[in-house]
Amino acid sequence: MSPPAASPVLPADLAAAHAMILAERARRIEAEAAASGVEAMIAHLKLTIEKLRRELYGQRSERTVRLIDQMELQLEELEARASEDEIAAQESARLASLPAPAPRRRPVRKPFPEHLPRERVVVPAPTSCPCCGSMKLSKLGEDVTETLEIVPRSWKVIQTVREKFTCRQCEAITQPPAPFHVTPRAFMGPHLLATILFEKFGQHQPLNRQSERYGREGIDLSVSTLADQVGTATAALRPLHDLIARHVMAAERLHADDTTVPILAKGKTDTGRIWTYVRDDRPFGGADPPAALYFASRDRRQAHPDAHLAGWRGILQADAYGGYNGLYDPARPGGPVTSALCWSHARRGFFELADIAASARRGPGAAPVSPIAMEAVKRIDALFEIERGINGLSAKERRDARQAQSRPLVDDLHAWLGEQRLKLTRSASVAKPIDYMLRRWDGFATVLDDGRACLSNNAAERALRGFALGRKAWLFAGSDRGAERAAAMATLITTAKLNTVDPQAWLADVLARIAGTPQSRLAELLPWSWQMRSCRTP
Structure with missing residues (x-):
């Protein structure tokens, strides 16, 4: 047996007892404060980790398109599984000599486009009646089953x-001029x-x-040839x-x-930048065609x-990046x-703190939710709801509605x-997005006084989405000239998409015609003019 625990030594007088009670109370207060600090640190770390995960993997619930992608993926899986199960059930019924199960209902297929060429394959008809053997057959009609097929890419050489x-009288030699080619020594x-x-x-x-890929198709085109x-x-x-x-x-x-x-440098890659400036007047009923410049x-x-927008004046929709401050200088x-x-950028800061509500409902170990952030998101969403109702109106009508x-x-x-x-204290998480808005309130309030301004800068963010996805495929630009070339081609391709x-069809037509088009008529080849021209062509 273990020896009994020693009894605590109690003080003999009242003063000593009072001092012991005060000391014990102080220790308890200190312990409770330490526990409270640990809990606060845990909550702070959970919140920080959740925000870092968002930065790594993107917004989880803010964009509806992500939810649509997930639902379409689930639909794809369910459809494929149902087809496999139906085939397995039919095979099982056949082996067991049972009636075939009823076929499942499939989605209604749309008719194939009329512009696709049709290849008619006629199944040979019987030459005699399979019932009596008579040769006297008369055609009553036909049943046509259409199947969509793809023809592999074919190559050809145009001569x-x-x-x-030569003139027999003056012996002069005559020959038609060579056709225009977009590239020298074109092949x-x-x-x-x-x-x-x-x-x-x-x-x-x-x-x-x-x-x-061209090599697998039997065409030898080296990288240097393609680059040239x-x-x-x-x-x-x-x-x-x-x-x-x-x-x-x-x-x-x-x-x-x-x-x-990323831009390739000597022995390393530098983190370069792609800048975009998008003109899109459609939100307030503008008639000018949209375009993007990179x-x-x-x-x-x-x-x-400063160099990109030298001499330009107007309304700049952007985030709060300090590099634009020179453009706002009154002495410019x-x-x-x-x-x-x-406003979308400002809303994102609150949304990161408010969207954790879903994970908070999953258990006590989830990150805390900020009610202030949730309320801010609701208030900002009310402004976007108004914008959806006035989108496409003239600038004056939009200003009056705002x-x-x-x-x-x-x-x-x-x-x-x-x-x-x-x-709030200075260290409160929700204080950062609040300060972001309050310190720049005049910039956020610009939309109230000018109907040409938009509530968000989503047009520019969409224009950069291709680079954000593409750099994972091509890893880096080979040089400064390579990055500039990519920016120039992105200007052409994105502008075509906006219109x-x-x-690809536009580039093919432009490349075939640009060498023979006078400088004064080049505007006819721009995407919006090309679209109008192609619509008028019978």
């Missing part, structure tokens, strides 16, 4: 023949050039992968790029943003946006640019954020 003639047709350009800059397929044609074709398309650049810079409002792009740089210095030559900050509907909500949000900030034009 352009220029015949020579690639415009459709092949357009395919190479679009796959490299639109589908993010590097030239080495294209060369390997890409360089000359890009130079031939430069006049159209310049016209699009002038069109973008004539806008009264631009969406601006940038993203990283630039490349090796760093993110303020000098780059030609006058300052008006800042219109992105003054009547949005201004009371914005003023109330401003006052509410100020009140909540006074209750609902097939970029």
Whole structure:
């Protein structure tokens, strides 16, 4: 047996007993404070980890398109599983000599497009009646079953023949002039050039992968050969790029943003930038066609946006990146640019703290939820709901609607954020997005006084999505010139997409015609003019 525990030594007088009680109370208070601090640190770490996971893997629930993708993937799996189960059930019924199960209902198939060519394959008819053997058969009609098929890509060599003639009287030799080619010593047709350009800059397929695929099809086109044609074709398309650049810079409002792009350097890769400036007047009923302009740089210095927008004045939709501050300077030559900050960007800071509600319901170990952030998201969503109702109206109509509907909500949000900030400590997580808005409130309130401004900068973010996805495929740009070439081609391809034009078909037609088009008529080849021309063509 263990010896009994020793009895605690009690004080003999009242003063000593009082001192012991105070000491014990102090130890308990210190222990409770330490426990409270640990719990707060745990909650803070959980929140930080959750935010870092969001930065790594993207927004989880904010974009509806992600939910749609997941549901479509589940639908794909269920459809494939049902087809497999149906075949297995039919085979089991056949082996067991049982009646075949009823076929399941399949989705209704749309008819094939009328413009597709039809190849008629006639099954040989019987020459005699299988019942009586008579040869007297008469056709009653026919049943046609259509099957969609794809023909593998075929290659061909086009021989352009220029015949020579001599005059028997003066012995002069006559020959038609050589056709225009987009590249010197050209041996690639415009459709092949357009395919190479679009796959490299639109589908993010590097030239080495294209060369390997062509080799498997029996065509030997080396990487150096493809690169030579890409360089000359890009130079031939430069006049159209310049016209699009002038069109973008004539806008009264631009969406601006940038993203990283690795650029190869000596023994390493530098983190360069791709900048975009998007003109899209459709949200407020503008008639001018949309367009996107891209630039490349090796760093993110303020000098780059200053140079890109030199001499331009208007409304700049952008985030709070400090590199744009030189454009807002009242002392800027030609006058300052008006800042219109992105409400979607501000909302994202609150959403990261509010969207944790779903994980909080899964158990006590989940990260805490900020009720202030949830309320802020609801208030900002109310503004976007108003915007959806006035989208496409004229600038004046949008301004009037915002003054009547949005201004009371914005003023109330401003006052509410100020009140909540006074209750928070400097280290509170929700204090950061609140400070982000309050310190730049004039930029966020620009939309109330100018109907040309938009509530978000999503147009520029969408324009950069291709680079964000593509750099995972091509890893890096080979040089500064390579990054600039990618920016120039992205200008052409994205502008075509914004005008609902097939970029590859447009590039093929432009490459076939640009050498023979006078400088004064190059504007006819721009995507929006090309679309109108193709619509008028019978």
